[in-house]
Amino acid sequence: MTQARPLSLITGASAGIGAAFAHALATRGHDLVLTARRTDRLDALAQELSHQHGIHATAITCDLADPDGAEQLCATLAARGLHVDWLINNAGYGVPGRFDQNDWQVHADFLRVLVTAPTELAWRLIGGMRERRYGRIVNVASLAGHVPGTAGHTLYAASKAYMIKFSQSLALENQHLGVHACALCPGFTRSEFHDVTGTRPLVSKMPDFMWQDASAVVQEGIEAVERGDAVHVTGRFNRAVKGLFKLMPDRLALKVSAKQSKRYRAHE
Incomplete structure (x- = not known):
């Protein structure tokens, strides 16, 4: 795999907002590295986008809950001689229920995937972006990071608030070198998120005007990071x-x- 086009690394790319980013960036002519835990979906998406858009999309199965996951992913890219121009930190999920009702390992894995891994990926990749004086980092946060925390899904809003502040600091440190960082904060988005957390029966009662399609969220995100927001x-x-x-x-x-x-929150 030789790099003749911009390369985008997308975590959590097998569905939802991650898959929508893959489609949108492939349309813009980017080569792609797609990561998630579901190999079959990743492979199918990579083949589809490569065929449709004449780009090179490759799938790398990666579990970011593994403490070595981010380092191993970056080592794989380096071994292939690839540099990342766009980093889309999208991987994430929710842990329903009251905080003390889940084992600590459940919370530890969540924090690795939603906080530690995206932070580490940015740290490992931003140096090359600064050297090349070009890069884009989109940290998929949430409207939840802007409003008070709620009962249930106890760590979710906290993790998203962290990503917002982290993105602001990254943006200020690197914008003069052509490296833009943006916290993308959607609200209710049509995806598998609520099926995984078991809250689909609750959120299905929410009115339609409160929802966005993943493709619309992604379009706004691309435009925002390009503007330097x-x-x-x-x-x-x-x-x-x-x-x-x-x-x-x-x-x-x-x-x-x-x-x-x-x-919309399950807390008991």
Whole structure:
């Protein structure tokens, strides 16, 4: 695999927002490295995009819950002589239920996938971007990182708030070298996320105007990181929600969040 085109590394690429990023960047002429735990889906997507767009897409199975996962992934890329121009830190999931109801290993794996691994991947890859004076890092965060935490899925909002602040600092440190970092913050997105967390029966009751398709989220994300935005909340409704909570006193915001979260969070 020789690198004649921009190369995008997408984590959690087998479905949802990750797969939508793969389609969108392949359309822009990027070669792709797709990673996730589901090899069959990755291979099928890589073959489909290579055939449709005349690019080179390769699948690398990787479990970012493994403490050595990010390092091994980057070592594989280096061994193939590949440098990453776009890093899409998308891999993620939710852990439903009350914090103490899950084993610590469940939480430890979650933190590796949603916090440690994306941070490590950025650290391992940004040096090359700075040297080449070009790079794009999209950290898929969430509207949840902008509003008060809720009961259930206890670490989810916290992890997304971290990614927002991390992206802001990365952007400030590197924008003068042509390296842009952006925290992409969608709200409810049509994907498998809620099926995996078991909250599909709850969220299916949410009105249609609160939802976005993954492709729309990705389009906004690409445009935002290209502009140099450090943070981008997708969709007018989600931006309105963020603005509303920002205006509320903390105590009121927490009460509102607690009441509304019962519509989409499983916490018992």
